[in-house]
Amino acid sequence: MNIKTRLTLLFTMLVGSIMALFCLSIYYFYDQYREKQFYSFLNERGQTIAQLVEASNGISKADIAKIEKENNTVLLDEEITIYDGSDSVIFNSGSYEFILSHQMLTDARSGREIHTKHAKKEVIVIRHILQDHRKPWVVVAIANDHLGTNQLQRLREILVIGWLLSLILVGVAGWQFATDAIKPVSDIIAQVNNISAGNLHDKVSVGREKDELALLAQTFNLMLNRLEIAFVAQKNFVSHASHELRTPLALIMSEVEVTLMKARNVEYYEEALKGILEEVKEMNELVSRLLELARTEEHAFRVTFSKIRIDEVLWQAQASIQQKNPGYQVHINYDQIPENEEELLRYGDESLLRTAFMNLMDNACKYSDNHSVNVFLEIHKDLIKISFKDVGMGIAAAELPYVFDTFYRSATTMSKAGYGIGLALTKRIINMQGASIEVESKVGLGSTFTLKFPPF
Numbered sequence: 001m002n003i004k005t006r007l008t009l010l011f012t013m014l015v016g017s018i019m020a021l022f023c024l025s026i027y028y029f030y031d032q033y034r035e036k037q038f039y040s041f042l043n044e045r046g047q048t049i050a051q052l053v054e055a056s057n058g059i060s061k062a063d064i065a066k067i068e069k070e071n072n073t074v075l076l077d078e079e080i081t082i083y084d085g086s087d088s089v090i091f092n093s094g095s096y097e098f099i100l101s102h103q104m105l106t107d108a109r110s111g112r113e114i115h116t117k118h119a120k121k122e123v124i125v126i127r128h129i130l131q132d133h134r135k136p137w138v139v140v141a142i143a144n145d146h147l148g149t150n151q152l153q154r155l156r157e158i159l160v161i162g163w164l165l166s167l168i169l170v171g172v173a174g175w176q177f178a179t180d181a182i183k184p185v186s187d188i189i190a191q192v193n194n195i196s197a198g199n200l201h202d203k204v205s206v207g208r209e210k211d212e213l214a215l216l217a218q219t220f221n222l223m224l225n226r227l228e229i230a231f232v233a234q235k236n237f238v239s240h241a242s243h244e245l246r247t248p249l250a251l252i253m254s255e256v257e258v259t260l261m262k263a264r265n266v267e268y269y270e271e272a273l274k275g276i277l278e279e280v281k282e283m284n285e286l287v288s289r290l291l292e293l294a295r296t297e298e299h300a301f302r303v304t305f306s307k308i309r310i311d312e313v314l315w316q317a318q319a320s321i322q323q324k325n326p327g328y329q330v331h332i333n334y335d336q337i338p339e340n341e342e343e344l345l346r347y348g349d350e351s352l353l354r355t356a357f358m359n360l361m362d363n364a365c366k367y368s369d370n371h372s373v374n375v376f377l378e379i380h381k382d383l384i385k386i387s388f389k390d391v392g393m394g395i396a397a398a399e400l401p402y403v404f405d406t407f408y409r410s411a412t413t414m415s416k417a418g419y420g421i422g423l424a425l426t427k428r429i430i431n432m433q434g435a436s437i438e439v440e441s442k443v444g445l446g447s448t449f450t451l452k453f454p455p456f
Contacts, residue, residue, distance in 0.1 A: 003182055004175075007177070007182070010177045011178065015166045015168060015170045015174070020163060023163050027159055031170075032150055034151070035122070036117075038145045038148055039124050042141040043124060045080065045141055045143075046139040048092070049093070049127070049372035050137060051128075052399060053082055053090065053091045054130060077094075077144045078094070079143070080093045080140065080142075081142075082139050083105065083137060083139075085134055087138075095265070100140065102437055108138045109125050109138060110127075111134050113125070118142065120206060122144070123140065125138065126138075126139050127250035140436070164312060165451065167290060192220070193359070204224075205217060212366075218375060248279040248280075248283045252279050258273075275366050305349055306350075307345045307346070307347060307348045308346060308348055310377075310453060311343050313350055313354050314375065314377060314386065314390070317357035317358045318361065328361070328365040328371050330361050330365070330373055331374050331375065331377060332377065336379060347434070348434075349432075352433075356425070359426045360373075360426060361400045363422055364390035368390040368391055368392040371393065372391075373388055375388055382455035384453035385450065386450070387455075391445070393443070393444065394444055395441040395447055396444055397441075403423055403439060404422060433453070433454055434452070434453070436452050437451050438450045
């Protein structure tokens with residue numbers, strides 16, 4: 001069963017149940033009203049006959065019965081019986097005598113009005129107080145409310161037919177309601193079916209702008225944006241990686257082909273192998289960077305996060321970079337040591353963070369004429385701030401938004417060896433540590449990369 005049919009049935013059942021309860025309430029309260037009115041009329045008829053009997057001096061019972069029948073315009077099959085103080089029947093207008101129990105006679109004389117039914121007729125038992133203050137009489141009035149019963153039956157037919165017709169109308173309205181409610185979902189399904197890997201830029205839209213379905217479409221569009229970014233990043237990554245790997249492979253192949261064209265002396269072969277070895281080293285470095293970049297895509301490494309001292313990792317990065325490149329100079333400026341060493345602790349991955357620091361130090365030294373970088377470590381309350389400042393060639397303002405993109409290299413750095421992976425890798429590592437990275441640069445004056453580590 002689809003949602004439209006289910007909504008229609010639920011809507012019809014709900015409204016139909018409410019209408020049925022409403023119809024039953026009308027029928028019940030009207031029946032109560034009819035019964036109350038009929039008993040009130042019986043009461044008046046009984047008291048009237050009792051008064052006639054009480055004042056029947058010179059009037060025979062036959063005359064009283066005749067008067068009673070002439071006034072019987074509403075009640076049908078009316079029978080009135082009167083009991084005197086000794087519980088003897090002193091008047092009976094019909095052929096049927098309703099026998100009262102002693103308890104009923106006692107209750108009636110005490111002032112209780114008894115309502116009951118007998119042989120599908122309404123029965124009322126009341127008392128009649130005599131003017132001479134003798135023991136009260138008991139009056140029994142029996143009649144059949146044909147008029148009220150017919151009206152009640154007619155009302156029942158009207159309510160049943162009206163309920164059935166309304167149920168049909170509610171079903172049709174429910175179907176229209178369900179159709180209108182599900183239409184945005186159908187539109188979303190149709191739009192989603194038309195979206196594939198080739199047109200992730202297409203967006204899902206609905207006519208309504210402020211309901212839950214619009215929020216669903218907005219959420220789906222955000223997911224499409226993330227998927228599009230991921231697809232584009234993957235495409236660019238594969239494209240750039242293939243290009244970067246193709247260059248050294250082409251050099252190796254050409255070197256080997258030239259070497260094999262004819263017999264060479266030993267010295268030539270040694271030079272050729274040395275060239276191939278250099279290309280292989282560059283490929284190995286590139287593959288290592290790509291593996292590090294891929295590692296940052298995984299989330300499993302988060303379980304290795306632990307408390308680390310930022311300053312210690314910084315000193316380790318300095319030692320490693322200077323050992324790897326003896327000509328590089330890394331100056332760490334760290335004057336204000338906090339009294340509480342806890343202020344230097346952060347949760348993170350020590351190995352990845354050291355790699356990020358080394359990348360920033362290596363880039364700063366590589367692109368500076370004096371191959372040096374100044375690192376400033378500052379503690380501002382709960383914030384750890386680290387700045388890497390060089391005096392290199394700088395980066396143009398138009399290129400700053402792209403320096404953290406994978407394989408991106410600015411025009412001023414094309415003459416230097418590199419792959420455009422270091423800064424992209426650094427940004428991912430820093431973000432995974434819960435920190436942020438910013439860059440300021442002016443062409444000819446150098447660049448400053450600033451890291452900010454918020455508190456736990």
